[in-house]
Amino acid sequence: MSIDAVDRAIVAATQAGLPLVPRPYHAVAAQLGLPAAEVMRRIERMLSDGVIRRIGAVPNHYALGYRANGMSVWDVPDAKVQLLGRKIGALDFVSHCYHRPRLLPDWPYNLFAMVHGRSREQVEAKVAEIARLLGEDDRGHAVLYSTRILKKTGLRIVA
Amino acid sequence: MNAPERRKAISRVAPQEISSSDDATGAVLDAVDRAIVNRLQGGFPVSERPYAEVAARLGLTEKELLARLERLLAEGVLSRFGPMYHAERLGGALTLAAMRVPPERFEAVAAAVNAFPEAAHNYAREHAFNMWFVLATETPERIGEVIREIEQATGCRVYNLPKLEEFYVGLRFEA
Numbered sequence: 001m002s003i004d005a006v007d008r009a010i011v012a013a014t015q016a017g018l019p020l021v022p023r024p025y026h027a028v029a030a031q032l033g034l035p036a037a038e039v040m041r042r043i044e045r046m047l048s049d050g051v052i053r054r055i056g057a058v059p060n061h062y063a064l065g066y067r068a069n070g071m072s073v074w075d076v077p078d079a080k081v082q083l084l085g086r087k088i089g090a091l092d093f094v095s096h097c098y099h100r101p102r103l104l105p106d107w108p109y110n111l112f113a114m115v116h117g118r119s120r121e122q123v124e125a126k127v128a129e130i131a132r133l134l135g136e137d138d139r140g141h142a143v144l145y146s147t148r149i150l151k152k153t154g155l156r157i158v159a
Numbered sequence: 160m161n162a163p164e165r166r167k168a169i170s171r172v173a174p175q176e177i178s179s180s181d182d183a184t185g186a187v188l189d190a191v192d193r194a195i196v197n198r199l200q201g202g203f204p205v206s207e208r209p210y211a212e213v214a215a216r217l218g219l220t221e222k223e224l225l226a227r228l229e230r231l232l233a234e235g236v237l238s239r240f241g242p243m244y245h246a247e248r249l250g251g252a253l254t255l256a257a258m259r260v261p262p263e264r265f266e267a268v269a270a271a272v273n274a275f276p277e278a279a280h281n282y283a284r285e286h287a288f289n290m291w292f293v294l295a296t297e298t299p300e301r302i303g304e305v306i307r308e309i310e311q312a313t314g315c316r317v318y319n320l321p322k323l324e325e326f327y328v329g330l331r332f333e334a
Contacts, residue, residue, distance in 0.1 A: 003248075003249055003250065008249075011242075011244060011249060014241050014242050015241075015242075015244060016239075016241075017232075017239050017240050017241040018203075018240060018241035018242065020210075020225050020228055020229050020232075020240070021225070022208055022210060022211065022221055022225070023207055023208060024209065024210070025205065025206075025207070025209075026207070036207070040205050040206070043205050043242065044205050046242075047205070047242075049248070050245055050248055051244065051245055051248045051249060052242045052243065052244055052245070053243040053244070053245050054200075054201035054202065054203075054242075054243050055201065055202070055203040055205070055241065055242045055243070056199045056200045056201040056202060056203045056240070056243075057195070057196060057199040057200055057228075057231075057237045057239075057240050058200075058237060058238050058239040058240070058243065059196050059200070059236065059237055059238070060235050060236060060237065060238045063234070063235050063236045064188075064196070064236065071284065071291070081324075082324065085324065085326035086326050088326065089326030089327030090327065094327060095327075096327065097325075097326040097327045098322040098323075098324065098325055098326065099322065099323040099324040099326070100255065100320040100321065100322055100323060101320060101321070101323060103318050103319075103320070106318070107257070107288070107318060107320070112255075112320075142286065144284040144285060144286045144288070144291070145284060145285045146282040146283065146284050146291075147283045147284065147285055148282070148283040149280075149281075149282060149283075150269045150272075150273060150281035150282060150283055150290070150292075151269075151272075151273040151278060151279075151280060151281040151292070152238070152279075152280050152281075153279055153280075
């Protein structure tokens with residue numbers, strides 16, 4: 001899997017979004033001076049290579065009423081983090097799940113799971129479900145609620 | 160709506176206060192809007208007339224779907240519509256970073272962090288670690304440089320928490 005200059009041009013032309021016109025890939029192709037079939041073929045290839053995760057709508061969860069946004073962080077045994085991460089990631093209310101480093105002594109948590117709800121009570125109930133699932137492997141956890149969006153721009157990966 | 164207009168629409172809704180006690184949702188969505196949000200979070204076709212294909216599945220015309228998407232973007236219900244790229248597979252890098260910012264310096268530090276174009280998202284959170292931001296850079300080397308620059312600009316230690324493994328990244332928000 002590799003990305004060439006033409007792929008990068010396609011990424012740069014679409015990272016803010018796909019044009020809202022009847023033939024969006026043709027519009028991107030015209031902008032880049034490429035045949036539409038080539039643009040579509042390259043996008044298909046980037047999808048199958050995982051360079052594009054998916055194509056579609058990115059909802060703003062606050063606008064949908066998911067006002068409680070809890071980043072739950074867990075201290076679990078390193079030897080089991082992969083097994084437990086897969087289990088937690090499979091829960092339908094977890095939108096992101098990652099293994100991240102501990103930075104001792106200040107930061108003891110190595111498993112992150114984003115939990116969203118319409119209220120903090122909903123988030124607390126979901127966090128309790130994760131804690132039950134982890135059992136004794138939950139050696140400590142915290143939930144960090146967001147209180148303000150300080151900045152939110154789409155990722156600008158390619159200049 | 161072209162890309163610059165869409166970016167403007169997004170920046171209009173941020174920075175944003177989040178009130179957990181406020182039950183009202185920010186936008187009023189009808190059944191068609193909900194169907195669009197729920198069924199278009201992935202799987203958009205790569206074809207000559209993709210909007211027409213999706214519209215047919217939803218029982219809409221192409222024109223209606225385009226108008227709805229334009230409105231949902233303008234209202235901030237959708238923050239984007241299009242391909243979601245995997246930063247690392249494009250040669251770039253992402254990390255999550257946290258800081259413990261003294262409350263009296265919070266606004267100044269937020270402004271200093273936000274001034275970095277590499278800072279993509281930045282959230283205030285209720286915790287001793289009260290500022291959390293995502294850095295997105297064109298190269299992996301640049302992450303360390305930006306972190307040092309932010310530490311110099313703010314006087315706060317930046318805790319770098321890159322993902323070591325990803326177990327799930329998806330969106331399952333139901334409108």
